[in-house]
Amino acid sequence: MQHAVETQSLTRVFRPKKKKEGKVVTALDSVDLRIDRGELFGILGPNGAGKTTILKILSTLLLPTSGKAYVAGFDVAKDLLEVRKRINMVSGGEISGYGLLTVRENLWMFSQFYGLKSKEAHRRIDVLLDRFGLRDKDKEKVRTLSTGQRQKMNVIRGFVTNPEIIFLDEPTLGLDVNAARTVREFVVDWIREDPNRTILLTTHYMMEADELCDRIAIIDDGKILACDTPHNLKKLVGMNSTLTLSVGGLNDINDFGSIPGIGNFSSTKDAEGNATSLRFILEDESAVSDIVSTVLGKGSKILSLQKTEPTLEDVFIKLVGRGLE
Amino acid sequence: MSESPLKSNLRAIRGRAYPRLIGSTREPSWFFFDVVLPLFTIAGYAYVYRFLEADAEFIGYVVLGGAMTAFWLNILWSMASQLYWEKEIGNLSLYLMAPTSRMSILAGMAVGGLVETTIQATATVVVGVIAFDVIFSLGSPVTLIVVFAVTMIALYGMGMMFASLYLLLGREAYHLSSLMMEPVYFATGFYFPVRSLGFWAAAGASIIPITLGLDAMRQLIFPVGADDAFLSVNTEIAVLCVLCVVFMVLARYALRYMEHLGKTTGRLTLRWQ
Numbered sequence: 001m002q003h004a005v006e007t008q009s010l011t012r013v014f015r016p017k018k019k020k021e022g023k024v025v026t027a028l029d030s031v032d033l034r035i036d037r038g039e040l041f042g043i044l045g046p047n048g049a050g051k052t053t054i055l056k057i058l059s060t061l062l063l064p065t066s067g068k069a070y071v072a073g074f075d076v077a078k079d080l081l082e083v084r085k086r087i088n089m090v091s092g093g094e095i096s097g098y099g100l101l102t103v104r105e106n107l108w109m110f111s112q113f114y115g116l117k118s119k120e121a122h123r124r125i126d127v128l129l130d131r132f133g134l135r136d137k138d139k140e141k142v143r144t145l146s147t148g149q150r151q152k153m154n155v156i157r158g159f160v161t162n163p164e165i166i167f168l169d170e171p172t173l174g175l176d177v178n179a180a181r182t183v184r185e186f187v188v189d190w191i192r193e194d195p196n197r198t199i200l201l202t203t204h205y206m207m208e209a210d211e212l213c214d215r216i217a218i219i220d221d222g223k224i225l226a227c228d229t230p231h232n233l234k235k236l237v238g239m240n241s242t243l244t245l246s247v248g249g250l251n252d253i254n255d256f257g258s259i260p261g262i263g264n265f266s267s268t269k270d271a272e273g274n275a276t277s278l279r280f281i282l283e284d285e286s287a288v289s290d291i292v293s294t295v296l297g298k299g300s301k302i303l304s305l306q307k308t309e310p311t312l313e314d315v316f317i318k319l320v321g322r323g324l325e
Numbered sequence: 326m327s328e329s330p331l332k333s334n335l336r337a338i339r340g341r342a343y344p345r346l347i348g349s350t351r352e353p354s355w356f357f358f359d360v361v362l363p364l365f366t367i368a369g370y371a372y373v374y375r376f377l378e379a380d381a382e383f384i385g386y387v388v389l390g391g392a393m394t395a396f397w398l399n400i401l402w403s404m405a406s407q408l409y410w411e412k413e414i415g416n417l418s419l420y421l422m423a424p425t426s427r428m429s430i431l432a433g434m435a436v437g438g439l440v441e442t443t444i445q446a447t448a449t450v451v452v453g454v455i456a457f458d459v460i461f462s463l464g465s466p467v468t469l470i471v472v473f474a475v476t477m478i479a480l481y482g483m484g485m486m487f488a489s490l491y492l493l494l495g496r497e498a499y500h501l502s503s504l505m506m507e508p509v510y511f512a513t514g515f516y517f518p519v520r521s522l523g524f525w526a527a528a529g530a531s532i533i534p535i536t537l538g539l540d541a542m543r544q545l546i547f548p549v550g551a552d553d554a555f556l557s558v559n560t561e562i563a564v565l566c567v568l569c570v571v572f573m574v575l576a577r578y579a580l581r582y583m584e585h586l587g588k589t590t591g592r593l594t595l596r597w598q
Contacts, residue, residue, distance in 0.1 A: 014591055056591075059422050063588045084424035096415040098344045100351045105343070112340025113423035113430070115333030141351075157419075 002073045004165050004198035005035040005058060010067035012053050012222075027053040029222040030067065035215075038195040040187070042213035043202045044312065050222040051202035052091075055167045058200070059089045072164055085114075087165050090158035092151065092173025099143030103134060103153050106142055107160055114161040121160065128156040131186060148179035155183055159190065168201045172208060184212060206312040216312070218319055225319045230312065237318050239310040243280045243288055246303040247295055250276045255294055261287030275303055330426075337425040341433025345403075345441050359395060359445045360452060367391035367449075370516045371457050381460065382547040383517075388453035389546065390515035392446040393539055396480060397509060399442040401502045404484030407434050408492040408583075417492075427580050431488060435481040462548045468558065469545045475565040476538025482572030483534060489579035493586065509533055514540065518553035527555045534568050537561040 010031040016022035028050045035041045043051045056062035057069050060080050068075065074082040097106040104125055111121035129135045132152045137145065145153065151174070158166055168187070172180035191197050203209050209216050210230045217227040226233060240263055253267050253276070261284030268277045280291060288307065295302055349355050370387040411417040420430045453459065463469065491498040512530035513519065519527045519536055530536045541561040544554050556564075586592070 017590075056418075059418075061418050061421060061588065062591055081424055084422060087422070089419075089422060091415075094415055096419055098348075100348055101344055105347070109340045109343055110419065110423075112336045112343075113420065113425050115328055115336055115425070117336075 002037075003034045003070070004037045004039065004072060005033060005041075005200060006068075006070045007031050007033045007054070007058075008068040010054070010057065010069050011065050012050075012057065012062065013065045026222050028057075028064075031219075031222070031224055033217060033224065033227070035198060035200060037198050038191070039214045040191050040199045040201065040212055042209040042216040043200070043219055044204065044206065044209045044216050044316070045202075045219035046204055049219045051204075051219060052169055053222075054219075055089060055169050055200065055202060059087055059167055060084060086163060087167065088158045088161050088163040089167040089169065090155050090171050092170035092175075094151070094154045096154065096157070097142050100141060102139050102141055103129070103145070104138040106153065107157055110157050111160050116161065124160045124162070125156070128160060132156060132182060148175050151175055152179060152182065155186070159186075164196060165198045165200065168199060170203055171201070172203075172205065180208075184208065188212060206316070210312050218312075218316060220320050226315070233312065233315045234310045237310040237314045239314060241282045241285065241307060241309045243282055243291060244306045244308070245278045245280075245291070245295065246305075247276045247278060248274060248301040248303050250278075250295065250298060250300040252298060253278070255298075256280075256291070259287055259290045259294060260284065261290070333424075334426050334429040337423070337429035338433040338436060341430050342437035342440070343433075345434070345437025348437075349441050349444060355445065356448065360448045363391055363394060363449060364452060364456065366394075367453055368456070380549060382549050384457050385459040385461065385547050386518065386543055386553075387516050388450060388457060388459050389542060390517075390539060391453060392449040393535055394510065394515055395442050395446045395449065396439075396477070397513075397515075397533075397535055398506075399438050400480060400484040400487070401505060403438050404434060404481065405487030405491045406498050406502060408488045409495065409498050412492065421584065427584065428485075428577055431485040431576065431580065434488070435485060438484075439477055439481055461546050463546055465545060468562075469542060472538060472541045472545065472558065472562060472565070475562060475569055476534050476541075479534035479565050479568035479572055480538070482569055482576055485576035486572055486579050489576070489583035492583055493592075495592075512536070518543070518555070520553055520555045524555075531555075531564065532568075534565055534572075537565055541565075 010028055010033075011026070012028040014025040014027055016024070031050070031054065043054060045051050053062065057064050058071055058076055060076050060083050063077055070076065071083045072086045074086075076083050097110075101109065104122075107125045108118065108121050111125070116124075125138075126135075129138050132155070134149060134152055134156070137149060142150065142153065151171070155171060158168070171187075172183050175183065187199060187201070191199050201209070201212065213230065215227065215229055216233060218225045218233070226236060256262070256265050256278070261282060263281035263283040265278060265280045267279075269275075270277070278295075280287070282288070292302065292305075367387050371384045374383040374387065408417060411420065421427070454461075491501065494501060510516075512522070512526070513533050513536040514522070514527075514530070515535075519530060519540055522530065527536070537556070538561070540555045541558045544551050544558050555561075
């Protein structure tokens with residue numbers, strides 16, 4: 001099957017206008033990516049890692065120095081119009097549009113560059129304004145909107161043309177919790193509605209990448225360091241999950257050692273002797289239900305339960321040797 | 326996107342023209358800044374001509390020239406500088422990413438600016454005529470419309486060409502606009518017949534389409550205009566037609582060159598470059 005996005009040894013070098021003015025920057029270094037249709041694919045990396053450069057090349061705004069990039073099977077350096085018909089892009093912190101136009105007018109204006117009939121454009125705008133809770137703002141001038149409202153409008157701008165492939169460049173950057181959640185929920189719903197839709201998302205929010213993405217590529221200094229599902233990436237760390245329980249009325253801990261899937265466990269009584277803290281190293285996630293059953297089978301009461309997993313930050317630190325921020 | 330490219334591009338032109346068309350209704354202060362304030366300059370020249378007891382037509386020349394300055398200002402500050410502004414506010418990359426002709430985007434800017442400025446210029450003429458009791462004698466309205474049309478097409482073609490060049494110049498664009506404002510006011514004969522400059526200076530100034538357009542309009546509107554004419558109306562229409570083609574072709578070439586250079590160097594999308 002044709003990939004939604006494919007890059008082959010994609011390299012981008014920025015050279016200063018004059019040698020004295022700065023150094024040569026290799027923003028992308030032989031990047032190979034294959035993103036299938038229907039995927040919500042994330043690129044995770046710190047500022048300056050090359051995330052936005054990839055998107056600029058894929059959206060035909062920048063030429064690669066060497067290598068190839070294809071979007072929906074079309075070469076981004078040659079088949080510009082075919083690529084452009086199928087894509088759109090939304091960037092975090094975007095201030096596009098005109099402040100003296102209303103929200104609806106701005107969205108309509110951008111839809112016209114994609115050849116949408118006005119009636120159809122307004123129908124889609126209505127649906128999306130409702131979805132993002134901006135319906136009551138559609139006649140407000142854009143310059144009166146808050147940052148969150150403006151970013152929601154920008155997200156609508158990207159989706160109103162119903163692209164096959166959309167590039168989201170840090171779409172929740174600077175948004176409050178509620179606005180960011182609205183955007184994330186919409187993104188997930190949108191891609192699930194049609195298996196031919198594809199999203200390429202760049203972010204440096206690990207939780208966002210973990211929550212949204214089917215697969216994630218971790219990038220640093222223009223190089224892809226790893227590319228896999230969030231679950232498999234976490235396995236790279238070599239850390240097991242841990243399960244910690246606080247249990248009341250537990251007198252016998254002998255059976256816990258024989259539960260399959262447990263690497264190790266420890267127990268500690270609190271000072272009053274009323275509760276026991278149990279900590280299990282899990283080699284197999286399915287051991288959780290057996291542990292809970294065993295505790296309850298002894299007539300004990302679970303007071304609290306916490307499962308801790310390695311994070312994408314642990315993965316990043318292992319791969320790069322420093323944190324993401 | 327299954328529609329014909331022509332329809333799609335017409336939609337793009339309409340879309341980009343819209344902010345300019347609607348802008349004047351949202352910002353009524355334009356009447357003060359774009360009509361009332363320029364009247365002071367017009368009044369200054371008008372009183373000089375009156376003091377010198379020049380023919381009444383000269384005051385008409387000044388009113389017409391004063392109205393036409395609005396188009397030149399629109400070219401400099403709203404057409405030529407526009408792509409640079411669009412880059413600064415983040416719209417340029419969205420325009421370039423859209424599946425439409427870049428010339429449609431520029432044409433939309435031009436159409437919007439032309440309509441907006443025509444309203445301003447008409448208001449200036451009306452106020453100027455009332456204030457200074459100017460008498461027009463319009464012999465051939467059709468020829469006047471033709472002259473105005475080819476002047477505007479050539480002028481906005483020049484603006485479309487400048488838009489790409491300004492983008493390449495970046496922040497230097499401000500200085501270029503300032504540099505081209507007053508000398509062009511002088512050389513194109515906004516407030517006096519350009520023939521006064523001598524043939525070769527007037528011929529050089531004719532690269533700015535307003536020079537010939539204004540000269541032709543004066544001949545068509547004022548009875549003694551032909552006496553002060555630089556070239557005949559028909560010759561000026563012919564030269565303006567050539568300028569239309571030249572500037573449109575150059576605009577297209579400059580836009581392609583700018584886009585390619587920008588994509589090669591990254592200067593199109595990085596605001597600080």
